[in-house]
Amino acid sequence: MINLYQKYFAIVLTALFVFTPVAVFASSDNSHHPMAQSWPHKETFGTYDKPSLQRGFQVYREVCAGCHSMNLLSYRNLAEIGFTADEIKAIAAEDNVMDGPNDEGEMFERPARPSDRFKAPFENEAQARFGNNGAYPPDLSLLVKARHGGEDYIFALLTGYDTPPAGETVRDGMYWNKYFKGNQIGMAPPLSSGLITYSNGKSASLEQSARDITQFLAWASEPNMEERKKMGLKVLLFLLVFSVIAYTAKRRIWAKIH
Numbered sequence: 001m002i003n004l005y006q007k008y009f010a011i012v013l014t015a016l017f018v019f020t021p022v023a024v025f026a027s028s029d030n031s032h033h034p035m036a037q038s039w040p041h042k043e044t045f046g047t048y049d050k051p052s053l054q055r056g057f058q059v060y061r062e063v064c065a066g067c068h069s070m071n072l073l074s075y076r077n078l079a080e081i082g083f084t085a086d087e088i089k090a091i092a093a094e095d096n097v098m099d100g101p102n103d104e105g106e107m108f109e110r111p112a113r114p115s116d117r118f119k120a121p122f123e124n125e126a127q128a129r130f131g132n133n134g135a136y137p138p139d140l141s142l143l144v145k146a147r148h149g150g151e152d153y154i155f156a157l158l159t160g161y162d163t164p165p166a167g168e169t170v171r172d173g174m175y176w177n178k179y180f181k182g183n184q185i186g187m188a189p190p191l192s193s194g195l196i197t198y199s200n201g202k203s204a205s206l207e208q209s210a211r212d213i214t215q216f217l218a219w220a221s222e223p224n225m226e227e228r229k230k231m232g233l234k235v236l237l238f239l240l241v242f243s244v245i246a247y248t249a250k251r252r253i254w255a256k257i258h
């Protein structure tokens with residue numbers, strides 16, 4: 001009796017091992033794995049590349065902000081990536097935000113102040129979907145952390161638009177992207193070579209602008225990364241010094257005993 005159960009169990013187990021990988025491979029998804037890029041801030045004691053973050057902010061402002069909110073950022077946070085107080089005031093004042101109610105109970109618009117959150121392009125999710133063929137442009141504040149592959153994935157996605165392989169058709173309002181899960185994405189290619197002209201007068205290649213916006217988004221999702229690394233270094237140094245002291249103390253104490 002027991003033998004029969006064992007046999008049955010063994011057969012089920014074998015079937016699981018053999019067929020599960022087949023099923024996974026068979027699911028129709030042509031998405032590629034993003035290529036690993038080198039990011040200065042990902043190195044052990046690496047810091048953010050501030051000029052790149054500033055260029056990335058320009059890309060966000062000129063392109064992505066048309067569809068994507070960044071609700072966790074306030075204009076004044078831009079000081080952390082090297083903008084001056086006056087620059088921040090001017091950047092904020094370009095946006096109008098709702099405020100109120102005033103003394104008469106009315107809501108009113110006013111230019112944004114540094115303490116305001118970044119103005120979102122849409123009032124709510126329904127409006128965002130309505131403006132994007134039903135697809136929802138996610139908030140970008142934490143997206144680098146929220147997506148498997150982080151920076152590498154975002155960079156790959158932005159540079160990964162292509163014509164579909166033979167035999168594949170792209171649905172209406174969708175675009176073929178090598179790195180998006182399922183390959184059909186509801187976001188038209190947002191970047192292209194020459195789309196952005198940086199403040200130094202140079203027009204940016206697709207790769208350059210994708211690199212800069214990715215680094216800006218990485219900073220947004222972990223603005224305290226540099227502090228964290230500095231603290232880690234301090235802790236390591238402390239442990240090192242402490243170990244030396246402990247070792248010396250140990251030798252002294254035991255020296256007396258034998």
Ligand code: HEC
Pocket residue numbers: 059060063064065066067068132135136137138143147154157158184185186187188190191213
């Ligand atoms: C015209 C509107 C529009 C613009 C401009 C735009 N996006 Fe999108 N984006 C979308 C929509 C819509 C989606 C959702 C697509 C979907 O789910 O099929 C999306 C999705 C994304 C995603 C999520 C992909 C995923 O894995 O879910 C990222 C990342 C992204 N956009 C980054 C950007 C960046 C960076 C820019 C600026 C360079 C930008 N987008 C500009 C509309 C836009």
